[in-house]
Amino acid sequence: VSAAVREVVLRHAITDAPKASDFEFVERRLPATPPAGTVHVRLLWLGLDPYIGQTLRARHMGEKAPAPGEPLPAEGVAVVLASNDPTFSVGDHVVGNCGWAEEAIVPAARLRRVDPTIAVAEHLGVLGMPGLTAWAGMTQLAKVRAGDVFTVDAAAGVVAGTAGQIAKIEGATVVGIAGGADKCTIATESYGFDDCVDYKLDGWAEKLPTDISVHFENVGQRVLDAVLPRLAINARMVLCGLAQHYGDGSVAKLPVGPIIGKRAQVFGVVVYDYFGRRDEWVSYAAPHIREGRIVEHQDIAEGLENAGAQIERVSLGKTEGRALVRVGG
Amino acid sequence: VSAAVREVVLRHAITDAPKASDFEFVERRLPATPPAGTVHVRLLWLGLDPYIGQTLRARHMGEKAPAPGEPLPAEGVAVVLASNDPTFSVGDHVVGNCGWAEEAIVPAARLRRVDPTIAVAEHLGVLGMPGLTAWAGMTQLAKVRAGDVFTVDAAAGVVAGTAGQIAKIEGATVVGIAGGADKCTIATESYGFDDCVDYKLDGWAEKLPTDISVHFENVGQRVLDAVLPRLAINARMVLCGLAQHYGDGSVAKLPVGPIIGKRAQVFGVVVYDYFGRRDEWVSYAAPHIREGRIVEHQDIAEGLENAGAQIERVSLGKTEGRALVRVGG
Numbered sequence: 001v002s003a004a005v006r007e008v009v010l011r012h013a014i015t016d017a018p019k020a021s022d023f024e025f026v027e028r029r030l031p032a033t034p035p036a037g038t039v040h041v042r043l044l045w046l047g048l049d050p051y052i053g054q055t056l057r058a059r060h061m062g063e064k065a066p067a068p069g070e071p072l073p074a075e076g077v078a079v080v081l082a083s084n085d086p087t088f089s090v091g092d093h094v095v096g097n098c099g100w101a102e103e104a105i106v107p108a109a110r111l112r113r114v115d116p117t118i119a120v121a122e123h124l125g126v127l128g129m130p131g132l133t134a135w136a137g138m139t140q141l142a143k144v145r146a147g148d149v150f151t152v153d154a155a156a157g158v159v160a161g162t163a164g165q166i167a168k169i170e171g172a173t174v175v176g177i178a179g180g181a182d183k184c185t186i187a188t189e190s191y192g193f194d195d196c197v198d199y200k201l202d203g204w205a206e207k208l209p210t211d212i213s214v215h216f217e218n219v220g221q222r223v224l225d226a227v228l229p230r231l232a233i234n235a236r237m238v239l240c241g242l243a244q245h246y247g248d249g250s251v252a253k254l255p256v257g258p259i260i261g262k263r264a265q266v267f268g269v270v271v272y273d274y275f276g277r278r279d280e281w282v283s284y285a286a287p288h289i290r291e292g293r294i295v296e297h298q299d300i301a302e303g304l305e306n307a308g309a310q311i312e313r314v315s316l317g318k319t320e321g322r323a324l325v326r327v328g329g
Numbered sequence: 330v331s332a333a334v335r336e337v338v339l340r341h342a343i344t345d346a347p348k349a350s351d352f353e354f355v356e357r358r359l360p361a362t363p364p365a366g367t368v369h370v371r372l373l374w375l376g377l378d379p380y381i382g383q384t385l386r387a388r389h390m391g392e393k394a395p396a397p398g399e400p401l402p403a404e405g406v407a408v409v410l411a412s413n414d415p416t417f418s419v420g421d422h423v424v425g426n427c428g429w430a431e432e433a434i435v436p437a438a439r440l441r442r443v444d445p446t447i448a449v450a451e452h453l454g455v456l457g458m459p460g461l462t463a464w465a466g467m468t469q470l471a472k473v474r475a476g477d478v479f480t481v482d483a484a485a486g487v488v489a490g491t492a493g494q495i496a497k498i499e500g501a502t503v504v505g506i507a508g509g510a511d512k513c514t515i516a517t518e519s520y521g522f523d524d525c526v527d528y529k530l531d532g533w534a535e536k537l538p539t540d541i542s543v544h545f546e547n548v549g550q551r552v553l554d555a556v557l558p559r560l561a562i563n564a565r566m567v568l569c570g571l572a573q574h575y576g577d578g579s580v581a582k583l584p585v586g587p588i589i590g591k592r593a594q595v596f597g598v599v600v601y602d603y604f605g606r607r608d609e610w611v612s613y614a615a616p617h618i619r620e621g622r623i624v625e626h627q628d629i630a631e632g633l634e635n636a637g638a639q640i641e642r643v644s645l646g647k648t649e650g651r652a653l654v655r656v657g658g
Contacts, residue, residue, distance in 0.1 A: 061590060141594075220585070239589050253582035256549070259597040260568050261390060265470075266595035268588040 004029050007101035008307050010056065010068045017247055017315040018053050023308030026069060034084040034105050041078035041094060042103050043327040046307060047124030048074055050243050053315040071099035075124050077114065088113065095123045100307050102327060118286050125158040125296040125322035126289065127282055133271040134162035135281040137238035141267035142214045146171030149209045151227060154218035154243060156183035158296045158322040161191040163216045165294045168192060175209055177223055183320055190297045199223070220244030220252040228255070231262045239268045243317060297321030333358050336430035337636050339385065339397045346576055346644040347382050352637030355398060363413040363434050370407035370423060371432050372656040375636060376453030377403055379572050382644040400428035404453050406443065417442065424452045429636050431656060447615050454487040454625040454651035455618065456611055462600040463491035464610040466567035470596035471543045475500030478538045480556060483547035483572060485512035487625045487651040490520040492545045494623045497521060504538055506552055512649055519626045549573030549581040557584070560591045568597045572646060626650030
């Protein structure tokens, strides 16, 4: 049996948005040799998404919440320390759900190999679920193209940042919507958006374009109410997330009349449906990442001991860009 | 100057749904020879749609209501009595907006020629705006295909009837939703739907399929609330009309969460956008009409003097199938 490793788990079941005090460390002893079909990995990075706060209280797409003491969900980047599966070798970089742990024994089927020459932490952001979400919404559903006027909220985040950078690559004008000057600066400076509107300022909606041809929704009613009257005829809208509503359980609604009047096309996107098409996204993204046209802004918490505080910040909308936890070097 | 002809107009401006008593006849004297670019037509049929009741009180897509005494909107089938435009000859059958009149002088540009060997009144129904609406929604937006489970409300109407018959032709299972046994019988007997659910019966929603892959909405909240939880993953929904809400001005809303969860695709359809593509629809429909696979159920009021009563019935949802007024033989 190997040395004990630390893992962050829920201290108790939660019904509200997660707080740092809801988590604690446990020690686990891992077997010296991984069982057949598994690998032993050391975590490098954890990616923390808003949906995780929902999953922890069983409010994400019907998923069961982990019980106190059980491994927590999150994609991580890890390096293989020992392998008992032909798919992976020692030293491989992998991505997958490994828990919020220093080290873990993980079924090989849950992991995929990543190319560390492109990026490492980026496999949790632009190359991970957030980027895949943006790619699916922008290229498979809304089919953004030259001349589009594109708006996206939660604009400092990686879903929005990647969606906007894809839109720029395809020739659209891109206007972000974000809460606060710092987040708007990330959208315009880091991601190269043409403009970003701060929804915390009075009269913000009046600053939006009035001919929005593609909109990508991550927030909810507050933004929908501002965007709907400003849609162009034949606008396309991707519905992705409802961060505004995760905290209080309120329901976002789209009035039907304007959807008809604008001949709008509305697409719900769930990234799970595109897991089998990651290679397409990575092929699209890799040259743009190498040449700096797709970047991610990272908000890094140092060490697993800060993972609980980081998911609390994510749930409060306080993180700016890709929320990560650096687990090990 | 020719003999006087009668025309139905508004007696006074209206703000509620139109009633028979809101209309009156006026007499007009038409010039003996139509001015250049116009034709003199004799009306055969008028088609009365729910949107007309909205237009008459300026609640349809920003359109101005006709003032008392002005010509009223409705497509009509007419025959050309005299022409001062090279496009049309005496005896041509034409369709267009000619007012609710026995005869009228109409700009040639407002008319299109129809093939009287296919059908005549049908150019106001399956071959007119309702059929074009159904074709656009089903083949251009929802792209119905074999294996789909299709639901449509206002199922005795021509939009729904045509949508359902297109769905049957393309290989879908078709379930109508309508108010009352008579309307359901039209859907199943006249249109050949596989089933029709009477929403006036308790527990009606439980009789809907639970794997609806395409839905076409003509009514509003009452049906949307029943259909949304029964959508299949990746369902497509066409939003066309909101008959339930025309009377009281209430607002239908779609909750965003289920649209995301179902990965639904929602399309607003406005038939105006497809006026330039009528020929495609007529080409698709003509053989099916000739061979009885696309039919329309007609609800005929005899004579212009009953046009006001007919639009009242339309606005109350009392007509069954294509609401027509037979103006002349």
